[in-house]
Amino acid sequence: MFRMPPQVDPAEEKKRVQADVRNNFLMFTVLCAAIRLAPFCIGKVMNQTA
Secondary structure: OOOOOOOOOHHHHHHHHHHHHHHHHHHHHHHHHHHHHHHHHHHHHHHHHO
């Protein structure tokens, strides 16, 4: 038997999409910062062990 998908409230969908975009932007920013800081941190560790 064919079932109809549940109806989604447009306002709720908009809130969910906005939250997903915000989370993705935050994760992208954190990842970029980690990539930019990694060489600095690795250099500090290498200098301490030498």
